[in-house]
Amino acid sequence: MSTEVKTKESLFSKKNQQLLKDPFNDNNPITVQVLGICSALAITVKLEPAIVMSLSVMFVLAAGNVIISLIRNLIPNRIRIIVQLVVVASLVILVDQFLKAFAYDVSKQLSVFVGLIITNCIIMGRFEAFALGNGPWKAFLDGIGNSIGYGVILIAVAFVRELLGSGQLLGAQIIPLSWYIDMDKGTGFYANNGFFLFPPMALIVVGMIIWAQRAKNTKLIEEN
Amino acid sequence: MNVNSNAYTYTFATVMVVLVAVLLAGASLGLKSKQENNVKQEKMQSILASVGVEVDRSEAEAAYGEVIKEVLTIKGGKVVSTDRETGFNVDMAGAIKAENMNREVPLYVANKGGENYYIIPLRGKGLWGPVWGFVSLESDGNTVVGANFGHKSETPGLGAEITTPMFTDQFPGKKISEAGLFQSISVVKQGTSSGDYMVDGISGGTITSNGVNDMLADCLAPYAEYFKNI
Numbered sequence A: 001m002s003t004e005v006k007t008k009e010s011l012f013s014k015k016n017q018q019l020l021k022d023p024f025n026d027n028n029p030i031t032v033q034v035l036g037i038c039s040a041l042a043i044t045v046k047l048e049p050a051i052v053m054s055l056s057v058m059f060v061l062a063a064g065n066v067i068i069s070l071i072r073n074l075i076p077n078r079i080r081i082i083v084q085l086v087v088v089a090s091l092v093i094l095v096d097q098f099l100k101a102f103a104y105d106v107s108k109q110l111s112v113f114v115g116l117i118i119t120n121c122i123i124m125g126r127f128e129a130f131a132l133g134n135g136p137w138k139a140f141l142d143g144i145g146n147s148i149g150y151g152v153i154l155i156a157v158a159f160v161r162e163l164l165g166s167g168q169l170l171g172a173q174i175i176p177l178s179w180y181i182d183m184d185k186g187t188g189f190y191a192n193n194g195f196f197l198f199p200p201m202a203l204i205v206v207g208m209i210i211w212a213q214r215a216k217n218t219k220l221i222e223e224n
Numbered sequence B: 001m002n003v004n005s006n007a008y009t010y011t012f013a014t015v016m017v018v019l020v021a022v023l024l025a026g027a028s029l030g031l032k033s034k035q036e037n038n039v040k041q042e043k044m045q046s047i048l049a050s051v052g053v054e055v056d057r058s059e060a061e062a063a064y065g066e067v068i069k070e071v072l073t074i075k076g077g078k079v080v081s082t083d084r085e086t087g088f089n090v091d092m093a094g095a096i097k098a099e100n101m102n103r104e105v106p107l108y109v110a111n112k113g114g115e116n117y118y119i120i121p122l123r124g125k126g127l128w129g130p131v132w133g134f135v136s137l138e139s140d141g142n143t144v145v146g147a148n149f150g151h152k153s154e155t156p157g158l159g160a161e162i163t164t165p166m167f168t169d170q171f172p173g174k175k176i177s178e179a180g181l182f183q184s185i186s187v188v189k190q191g192t193s194s195g196d197y198m199v200d201g202i203s204g205g206t207i208t209s210n211g212v213n214d215m216l217a218d219c220l221a222p223y224a225e226y227f228k229n230i
Helices: A014-024 A037-042 A047-070 A077-102 A104-110 A113-118 A121-129 A136-166 A199-216 B006-049 B057-067 B084-088 B159-163 B206-228
Strands: B068-075 B078-081 B104-112 B115-125 B130-137 B144-151 B186-188 B198-200
Touching: A014 A136, A037 A113, A037 A136, A037 A199, A047 A077, A047 A113, A047 A121, A047 A136, A077 A104, A077 A113, A077 A121, A077 B006, A104 B006, A121 A136, A136 A199, B006 B057, B006 B104, B006 B130, B006 B144, B057 B068, B057 B104, B068 B084, B068 B206, B084 B104, B104 B206, B115 B206, B130 B206, B144 B159, B159 B206, B186 B206
Parallel strands: B186 B198
Antiparallel strands: B068 B078, B068 B104, B104 B115, B115 B130, B130 B144
């Protein structure tokens, strides 16, 4: 740790607020740092799993950041990545066990995605880049901020994919059934775009979000 | 203390691993009975749902006791046990490894509104992991009343659609045998099903649909012999 003089900083000082806000736009983990893309492709076919995944990542990232930050001075430098992995993996298994016992229906929703949380590069990235060098409260805010930045993109992509791919949102039919082309009756003019159900479309949607974000926020554009 | 010395690194790793192991093992042991109870209740809930009795998971146990009159264990077309627990606890994943005629599988007999129904458990392979389900038949042992399916890890929006009404609503009224000869119900390419022995598969979920197709053929067959004699 540093030798700088510790001045008492208020819990929500400007600097701390920045930790929450930055990942939302200027430093978004998905669209700017391009981390966590794998889960953004895998679970954005429908809105509901995307929301559950965002909340789970929020819990694991915030709790993990705090734990790593608390023991940051005890971790031997050479095995720090392994220590980080153990912390993420145990947290995820604990969450999974508790969900299975007390919120069985949610745990069924999550099923395979629980494993995906462990492989989410955002989590290891924040442990390594932030929690190892900052105090627990700051690490907590950083975890919350980054997982919100991640969740917002995930939910936006899932919204587009479920609406255009299945005509539904959260499982409820949005596109009126009478619009659909019915070969037998010869009515309707609409069909779901099945391509949106496949992973490549998630990449294209993320790409478009990056494009829109950079068009608005010009300081993100690199100079050539 | 030098946190980067070899001795410290080994000590840290050992302590960490032991602590984490104790924590996880404790959580697993402590929560086991509650988790198993959830799984049991969910199984009862699925069995009931296949004959159209929809209950909350918390009420499943009471409703199961009321609706399910008998649990038979069938082997080679004969009843080998009538013990309710024996039938309910048959491990389907293990049972389906045996040959058709040597297989010990449960048959649930339900009574709803004075009518008897047979409920058959299913178990098979999807794309990423196991798929399972229950099919209920009328007292003739042929006409399907309802079906529901579950899966461990099929793709949401594609293979996982086998659990939705869009897929399961096709089953009521289908038949599993023709003039006493076992037929099963085929899951065919979406939009091409016709007649009493076919349902539409899920487009984009072909391997899961094929898995359900194989599961139906494989798991319904052992009961055909028994139904011949009722």
